[in-house]
Amino acid sequence: MKLMEGLDTAVELVSVTKLYAHGVTALDDVTIGFRHGTFTAVMGPSGSGKSTLLQCAAGLDKATSGQVRVDGRDLTSLSERKLTLLRRNRIGFVFQAFNLLPSLTAAQNVGLPMRLAGRRPDRDVVRHSLAAVGLEDRADHRPAELSGGQQQRVAIARALVTRPAVLFGDEPTGALDTNTTRDVLRLLRSLVDKHAQTVVMVTHDPAAAAYADRVVFLADGRICGELADPTAEAVASRMLALEESC
Numbered sequence: 001m002k003l004m005e006g007l008d009t010a011v012e013l014v015s016v017t018k019l020y021a022h023g024v025t026a027l028d029d030v031t032i033g034f035r036h037g038t039f040t041a042v043m044g045p046s047g048s049g050k051s052t053l054l055q056c057a058a059g060l061d062k063a064t065s066g067q068v069r070v071d072g073r074d075l076t077s078l079s080e081r082k083l084t085l086l087r088r089n090r091i092g093f094v095f096q097a098f099n100l101l102p103s104l105t106a107a108q109n110v111g112l113p114m115r116l117a118g119r120r121p122d123r124d125v126v127r128h129s130l131a132a133v134g135l136e137d138r139a140d141h142r143p144a145e146l147s148g149g150q151q152q153r154v155a156i157a158r159a160l161v162t163r164p165a166v167l168f169g170d171e172p173t174g175a176l177d178t179n180t181t182r183d184v185l186r187l188l189r190s191l192v193d194k195h196a197q198t199v200v201m202v203t204h205d206p207a208a209a210a211y212a213d214r215v216v217f218l219a220d221g222r223i224c225g226e227l228a229d230p231t232a233e234a235v236a237s238r239m240l241a242l243e244e245s246c
């Protein structure tokens with residue numbers, strides 16, 4: 001199948017199918033592109049394949065068939081070593097649980113991807129990354145000394161430290177209260193607006209999805225619709241219709 005959007009596209013899935021054991025089809029012939037410098041929310045009923053889509057797009061899980069392109073490179077054809085390098089350098093991922101190392105300071109956590117790559121963390125790069133998430137004054141704090149929202153911002157800074165082509169978030173605000181959720185969503189929005197970062201986020205929350213440029217809906221492992229310039233109300237009513245038809 002032809003590529004959909006060419007050079008403008010940071011991430012592209014072409015006819016991706018993911019089968020699990022016990023006859024589960026988690027993704028069923030999914031073709032979708034995520035353009036550079038855009039913010040996309042992925043929504044759908046529980047079990048519709050949202051996390052699987054993100055994991056396959058990020059090279060954390062292997063598609064059973066189809067192609068996954070990041071920065072124009074097909075992840076499915078890379079050796080394990082090359083895939084690890086591409087994942088480390090070009091793909092950022094944040095999870096609902098912040099996954100910070102408790103014994104390390106914020107700056108040390110942000111520098112981890114460089115350490116894992118066998119390099120000494122570059123102080124300026126780490127400071128710049130912490131500044132991008134508004135935490136330059138918390139560099140020496142350990143996770144336990146930070147709020148949940150601040151911890152997630154450190155995780156985002158860590159994911160951004162290699163200047164990835166795309167930042168994926170799997171329910172990045174799922175563990176946060178309403179106010180902190182808003183701060184993190186505003187941060188993601190400003191990374192897109194100010195730094196042309198590409199962001200793809202799974203969420204259950206229509207209000208969170210409304211921060212995105214586009215919402216993609218999944219049902220039973222298939223893309224079943226999209227909404228541009230979403231409002232929380234429009235997303236909620238589309239979700240209601242999807243859940244009723246499941």
Ligand SMILES: Nc1ncnc2c1ncn2[C@@H]1O[C@H](COP(=O)(O)OP(=O)(O)OP(=O)(O)O)[C@@H](O)[C@H]1O
Nearest residue numbers: 020021024026044045046047048049050051052053
């Ligand atoms: N490792 C696995 N082995 C077998 N089946 C799996 C595995 N991971 C996910 N599945 C199945 O694949 C389907 C899609 O799961 P996935 O986690 O992607 O859905 P989701 O939309 O993210 O769900 P939720 O909103 O509940 O987190 C589900 O039917 C799930 O049970």
